[in-house]
Amino acid sequence: MTDPTLHDRALAHAHDLATFVEASPSSYHAAHEVARRLEAVGFERLDETAAWPSVTEGDGPAGGRYVVVRDGAVIAWAVPAGATATTPFAILGAHTDSPCFKLKPRPSVGREGWWQAGVEIYGGPLLNSWLDRELELAGRLVTADGEEHLVRTGPLLRIPQLAIHLDRAANDGLTLDKQQHTQPVWGLASASGPAGSDVAGAPHGTSGGDVLAELAHHAGVRASEVAGYDVVVADTQSPRVFGAHDAFLASGRLDNLLSVHAGLVALLEVAGTPDRPVEGAAIPVLAAFDHEEIGSESRSGASGPFLADVLARVAAGLGATDEERHRQLAGSLCVSSDVGHSVHPNYPERHDPANRPLAGGGPILKINANQRYTTDAHGAAAWARACARAGVPSQEFVSKNTVPCGSTIGPLTATRLGIRTVDVGVPILSMHSARELTAVVDPWYLSRAVLKIFQG
Incomplete structure (x- = not known):
């Protein structure tokens, strides 16, 4: 990372990520912290047991900005001014829990x-x-x-x-x-x-x-x-930036608060302020679920109805008919973001010989022939376009054939909603350790690519 401006921005992002992690020792704290930061800039917190507002063209110059918390999960979205019943969703899916x-x-x-x-x-x-x-x-x-x-x-x-x-x-x-x-x-x-x-x-x-x-x-x-x-x-150990030229960030719970934070930063940027319109041609959505580490099968997990319920109510607020809602989902895109494995210098034999993402080389596109990751050709192309527009590098990750492949919320979201979904992430070392390691630049790169996804 030779660009001093890039380094400064990445470092500032890493320090804010560290602050976010320290405020989020549990999934419940993480969901609360996301909502707190959004409410501080004008997002309206909604109650699932109450009626939700109708958000139609003309309801204000900047549409609406909303957040809802269900236990340890949180979903937030911003409706662009001029959105219609068929305006697609651009979703960043992540999870708030950690091993x-x-x-x-x-x-x-x-x-x-x-x-x-x-x-x-x-x-x-x-x-x-x-x-x-x-x-x-x-x-x-x-x-x-x-x-x-x-x-x-x-x-x-x-x-x-x-x-x-x-x-x-x-x-x-x-x-x-x-x-x-x-x-x-x-x-x-x-x-x-x-x-x-x-x-x-x-x-x-x-x-x-x-x-x-x-x-x-x-x-x-x-x-x-x-x-x-x-x-x-x-x-309780605080996150720490260290290494030559402040290259690394060590922290607990990078899996997967790193992705939640990247989505939050991108949403705050694209959503503007109450007196400035939401950017883009899509409805940006941050969906951070609980219980991913234990299978996602709960009311606040990705296998549950939370995201489907929220999207249906947003569509209803836009006055969508069943036909229009199907068109809306068909045009939508979900990016499932979770950390992945950087090539390990002490265990290089554990990685695929050709697909060996390196920390600091940019976010990774996750691919698996058996759909443990849900990336397909169209999803890969959409991610490549977002990275190109953001000016960030991207890498591919495939598990070595003799090493079992993990999974993410991506296949669950694609199966439940039928939305095209692509699995991405940031390459780290020491995944599932009490203290994990990322390159300082990669979380910033991820947030820039997610911003372009949100902008549609």
């Missing part, structure tokens, strides 16, 4: 004089990467009155590794028991009794190892008021 650990019911565990939190594995994290890190609990509590409270504890837990003196073979290959070896410690039992012996709801500082009481304290409610919770474990 991690999730707090179990009855989470307070006392063992050998230590307070521990009972957790189960969420998705497919690289387990060893979570060892010996300062971790926090983050997510949502729901009280008996139905109110939702976002919560994060800050540094609280650690999954301690066994000293090499007690396992001399550790460097020959570390094997972790998913139950026995992954439960984090967060305190020492008091002299007054065993861990977990105190009642739930005890004041902070005397909780006796009660995890729920600790969470309730940080949420500003009483433990006795908490009727349910969705809480995950997150790494």
Whole structure:
């Protein structure tokens, strides 16, 4: 990256991405942060249980800008002035969740004089990467009155590794028991009794190892008021730009907050301001789903009806008939963006011999013969045009034949809606680690290409 202007822009984007990641330790925080940033510039937050406004030509010089949150998922869109019932959608699909650990019911565990939190594995994290890190609990509590409270504890837990003196073979290959070896410690039992012996709801500082009481304290409610919770474990180490010429960004949850942030930045740019029209000939849509890492089969996942419901209501607001809605979807495009694998300098044999994307070489186009990625020739051409218009390089990614290929929300969106979908992303190292690595320039490149997609 020799262009100083490009470097400065990419670096500024990376720092904003870092801020976004730090504000988003859970999918619920990520959805909230997207909505917060959009509302700050005039987007209207809609309630799914209320009537939505009709957005027709003449409803203002800039159409409408809207955002709706469903649990840990968020969808936002901006209607250009002059949009009609057949104006197509230009969609950026991503996901808000990341591989991690999730707090179990009855989470307070006392063992050998230590307070521990009972957790189960969420998705497919690289387990060893979570060892010996300062971790926090983050997510949502729901009280008996139905109110939702976002919560994060800050540094609280650690999954301690066994000293090499007690396992001399550790460097020959570390094997972790998913139950026995992954439960984090967060305190020492008091002299007054065993861990977990105190009642739930005890004041902070005397909780006796009660995890729920600790969470309730940080949420500003009483433990006795908490009727349910969705809480995950997150790494607390801040993202960091480093390397020669600030080449790299290391961070947790780049999979896939990097793509959510790129779509958010592009949407903010194309959507203008309340007194400036939305740019482009399409309706730009940011759709960030939850639960991708565990299969997407939920009301807030890509296999659920959330996006289809929102698009149908947007079309209804434009006065679309069934015929016009079918024409609208037929002309639409969805870009499914998720991180991919950069060629690894220490394991080059794990990559296809011809398709070897490199971090810093621009976003990747993902292709798979068995439709694990949904890219086809027309989708590839649409992505190539967007990258050319944005002036950014693009690379191709194909898995080596002997290495199983992952998948994304792309095939799910294409199957549910029939919208032409193309799978793209940014090449990173250490995918599914507690701390992943991207080249600083690639998230910026991705946002520029997505901007051109949004502009239609």
